[in-house]
Amino acid sequence: MLTPRTPASPARTKAARRLWATALLASAVCLVAASAPATPLGVGDRLFPYLGNPGYDVASYDLSFTYPGTNSKPLQAVTTIDAWTTASLDHVNLDFAHGKVESVEVDGEAAAFSSAGEDLVVTPEESLPEGSWTRVTVRHTSDPVSAEDRDGGWVRTADGLAMANQADAAHLVFPCNDHPSDKAMFTIRVTAPEGYTAVANGLPTGVDRAGRATTWTYRTQHPMATELTQVSIGRSTVLRRSGPHGLPVRDVVPTKDRERLEPWLAKTPDQIVWMEEKVGPYPFEAYGLLMAEADTGFELETQTLSLFERDLFTEPAYPKWYVESIMVHELAHQWFGDSVSPRTWSDLWLNEGHATWYEALYAEEKANRPMEDRMKAAYGASDRWRAAGGPPAAPKAPKPGQKISIFRPNVYDGAALALYALRQEIGRPAFERLQKAWVSRHRDGVATTADFVELAEEVSGRELGGFFEGWLYGEKTPPMPGHPDWKSAAPAQTAAE
Template sequence: MLLTPRPPAPRRRLLRAAVLVAASTALVAAALPAPGPLGIGDPLFPHLGNPGYDVLAYDIALTYPGKNTQPLEAVTGIEAIATKSLDHLNLDFTHGSVRAVRVNGAPAAYQTSGEDLVITPDERIEQGETLEITVTHTSDPSGPADTGGWVRTADGLAMANQADAAHRVFPSNDHPADKAYFTFRITAPSTLTAVANGLPGDRTENGATTTWTYRTAHPMATELAQVSIGRSTVLHRTGPHDLPVRDVVPAADADLLEPWLRKTPEQLTWMEGKVGAYPFENYGLLVADAETGFELETQTLSLFERRLFTDTRYPAWLVEAIMVHELAHQWFGDSVSPRGWSDLWLNEGHASWYEALYADETAGQSLDRRMKAAYAASDRWRAAGGPPAAPEPPSPGQKISLFRPVVYDGSALVLYALRQEIGKEAFELLERRWVADHKDATATTADFVRLAGEIAGRDLTAFFKDWLYGEKTPAMPGHADWRTTPVTAAKPG
């Protein structure tokens, strides 16, 4: 995710938190154990994710009624494997009504607790057992536009699920530690176009409606899921190695946006030259006529605000650099996903690094100058939101406040310091090894520290401890003259 830089006039609207809608009927009336939200222990989102099972695949069917303020009818199928014996299991889900739940084909009792859907099957689930869970529910896009999950556009819907909003759309194990394959089946009025992550499958005309199918070829974190429904045009081109590139844009804006869209193949080639082959089956931009306050790296189909490309106050080099930021996330954050949200610096720090490096190499926007400015601000950023790898939790009711300067340029600064410390050649090898070794998986800060030490041929634990966890920013290798702005001097009054 990248917060969109703001010209002086427009006001930013950001994602906020969620509201729960309860479901219940005869099955719920059965005697259930007193359930509660579980979570997998993420310190930043303690109730996110659920223990006891590993999701292998999602199959999500959505029926769009034609108005983006009305609930969608939905059926979410989940294939999972139990990692321990379970009397009941939890899914993350909110902002929709549950109509029925089945486990391995049999009706199951369910009830809601907090933002969890607690399911109790008739028979105990044994460790190693394969589970087929089917939840019939609604998915409600109404409510404040800044709460995450569904984003209402001028002509339909899109998704913005980072960091913890996928379960506002569909029942899930909503944490990036549990990646899975996805199939989407989207039924919408035939006058509209539906798209989703991955490659298109069958498209079925049903008279007034059409059902579109998409499947991912690689596992995906729930926060990276994307579905767009609207009056859209899908534009096709080819990237390096015949990679399919598809862009989804408002139909009326296809010609207007084309000068920007045609830049993607070159940007893909540039990124591959830095870190290796693009990791997924296709790529492209989803340009939404909505004000979100950010751009978002949804897997294979990055979400952008229309006005990023149409507001002439944004210089061309900045727009292109932001495009590369979201593209870089396909390697850093999407293919290699964070094991926990405290590892977010690995996503945003790398995306900001390649954003800055691209601007340096293609537009003469000095990387050194940007990093020197980040160094000056770094102590203030750490004081305001914690160090890069130990960020403070998001503010109550403002989950997007996790995305602070310290995880963007404050974390890119760590990578700059690392390159200064181990040399450019070792740094570039580290980057390639990182995305190759952890492709389609999750990884931690400790994994990165170990690999960096292996490639450098020496223990870098102390270096990373200071740079990633220190209250104060360490001295910059090779730049003894760089200074931080004292925190007290930055405070008003």
């Protein structure tokens, strides 16, 4: 996610999901209790304690947005959630925090609702038994955030809106179970006035015109985490081309910038080919770039349609090789983070470390920017990164009021450094087999750091518990295999120390 633009530092199966939801229900501190008052819940995520909700497993979302023709007013919206209950529920908690709820129905019947923290607490007429199929429909507004709010949700662009929901912001847009452990299918409908174009995750399934408005419908063919949802509404042009094996590649650009941006967009099919050679077949039904005229400060791997700031491609200060490597970073996330999603936010290094790895590898192979040089520099800073943000697999909690502050150097180059150490330790052939096996075994699912360690041991035929303990959880950076001369600078002492 949130690939920072800093040129100086380039940076389930259904049964399994139900078992995971049940485990979360048993371990979460806050559980749904009979006749309990409205209270915010969570699935016990170490970094975001109130994110997600126990007691059910979402199968699908149906999202409907009506755009009023200005990005300063709320959108009218309807969110329909189909889910299996994994416990008996008197209340259904949904994450939702930035809109007005007009009504709620559960299985077609009106339901009471109230707010608790950042939760919408729904109380159906009758309790929902464990193992039942239920449909919750919420009619609400969906409010764009202020231009100063960098924590995500709807992002205001020069001509409309886009989404940036990572890590804890999809519930600023629509009611949901806002945790990556509960992936689901999505259908997204957007109605906008004449002159606007709407694009969303997945493939288009319909375009309906009525008077001076048009409704676009998109549907995913693979499960998706809420934080990866994307909707673009603007005075845009959709450009289409073919990727490997006939993969649909569609890009969304401001119409006025179409010709200027085309040379960059033309690079995507070859980049997909390059990634497939490294890790195997592209995992989704489509890909493309959404180039938004917005000031976000980051790029984002929203599933099948990665979000980029237009200025990344139009600002001459950014070297060509750097821009291309950032394109590959977000592309790599389609395998690492999107298809294989983190089970908890502490597993974030699996997303960002791998995307940074392929960003650096691409720069090495295509622009003669040696991986070893970048990793040596990262090693020199690693102890400082660990002191500031925690080790790669145990990042420190976000700063108060800054949810995206979990995206620190320790989970980017710090995590890529751990992968470099692993390649040094087990050898290049085993490392490359591991990468392919990881995205194949966990495709369309969620996985943990422990899963990665287990697979690394299986592929390499070696016990690696001690190796990973130091590299992923140690306060200090272990010696680099093959490079005993590498040194990491000690963190600066604070005045209190």
